[in-house]
Amino acid sequence: MKKNFSFLALFLFFAVFAVACGSDTNNATSGTGKTEQPAAVQELKIKHKLGEATVTKNPKKVVVFDFGALDTLDKLGVEVAGVAQGSIPPYLNKYKDAKYVNVGSLKEPDFEKISSLNPDLILISGRQQEAYPELQKLAPTVYVGVDNARFMESFKENMNTIGQIFGKEADVQKEIAEIEKKVKVISDKAKSSGKNALVILANEGAISAYGPGSRFGLVHDVMGITAVEKNLEVSTHGQSITFEFVAEKNPDYLFVVDRGAVAGSDGKSTASALVENDLVKKTKAFKNGKIVYLDPNYWYLSGGGLVSVSEMINQVYEKFE
Known part of the structure; x- marks a missing residue:
């Protein structure tokens, strides 16, 4: 009887051991020996x-x-x-x-x-x-x-959305903080300078102007540089203007985005030849060397990204005194 009982106990021991081993082969284990469950889809x-x-x-x-x-x-x-x-x-x-x-x-x-x-x-x-x-x-x-009427707010919302989707929240916050530091420096400088500016788009022989709340309005709305003309039409294509208008407004700074360089028929930059004419040469912007050609790759094609917004701000930051 004792012999039969011992045999039965030994049989049960090996049966339990085999089940345990089989279970281990079907579940991944971590370095601590704990079973890892498949990550839940979020x-x-x-x-x-x-x-x-x-x-x-x-x-x-x-x-x-x-x-x-x-x-x-x-x-x-x-x-x-x-x-x-x-x-x-x-x-x-x-x-x-x-x-x-x-x-x-x-x-x-x-x-x-x-x-x-x-x-x-x-x-x-x-x-x-x-x-x-x-x-x-x-x-x-x-x-x-981005929403041009609330550029920075919508920019940060979009970046936080992307950060949330890809689990990069901390990286996004770090980049935004660096951008906001530069914005504060240039906006403080703009307030104390008393200087004004006009932003124009050069497009194969024609020009249009952009003011606050517009596609390129972050020069005024975010960086705080006074608009030489605040009542410009807010539209994707800007308000069509003449060079007489530029001469009359006589801005301290003239910021130029050359659409032809990235979206024109030949992809060549022609903005300087178009813009720096006899009328514009009478302005304070020309006389003081303050005509600034903004990179259309960031300002026209991109905009609204961690890299492009940072570069857009850098370009104004480096030229505004």
């Missing part, structure tokens, strides 16, 4: 200008149409799957590589290519706004364009 409800999107945290396949969002993801070390390659500014030329799928132009997304990617997230801004209904059918789509 979904985020993201509200934006055009609606709301349910986004998986740390999405793997990301399609980007907004270059400000693209330079932000690049700065944060986040990889993307597809970009609109046609008008990519030089500072983002790495995204012309064939490993990134070309998903169309800024105004005309290639829905077929986007669909074939089966993306987890699409980031857009104003140029793709009309395509939003179709894009959101393909993947969660989030609008991250």
Whole structure:
């Protein structure tokens, strides 16, 4: 009887041991010997200008149409799957590589290519706004364009949204803090200087002006430089003006964005030849060497990203005295 009991006990011991071993082979263990459970998929409800999107945290396949969002993801070390390659500014030329799928132009997304990617997230801004209904059918789509009427507030909201989606909140906050330091320095300088400015867009022989609340209004609204004319039309294309207008307003600073250099028929810069004419040469801006040509890659093509906003502020910061 004792012999049978001992045999039964030994059998039960090995049976339990085998089950335990089998369990260990089916579950990953950490360095502490504890069983690791698969990470739970976390979904985020993201509200934006055009609606709301349910986004998986740390999405793997990301399609980007907004270059400000693209330079932000690049700065944060986040990889993307597809970009609109046609008008990519030089500072983002790495995204012309064939490993990134070309998903169309800024105004005309290639829905077929986007669909074939089966993306987890699409980031857009104003140029793709009309395509939003179709894009959101393909993947969660989030609008991250800045609101010119509240530039810094919307910029920070967009950056925090991107930080939240990709788990980069601390990195985003660090970059924003650096930008805000420069903004404070230049705005303090602007208040004490008493100087004013006019921002114009040069576009293949024509010019338009931008004031507070406009596309380039951060010169006034964020950096605090007084507008030589506050009652300008607020629109994407600015208020069409003449060089007589520039001479009459006689700004201390003339900030010029050359659209032709990045979106013109030949892609060549012609702004200086156009702007520095006999009328403009009579202004304080010309006489004091204060005509500042702003890089259109940041000011016209991008804007609204951690890199582009920082560079935009740097360009004014370096020239304003």
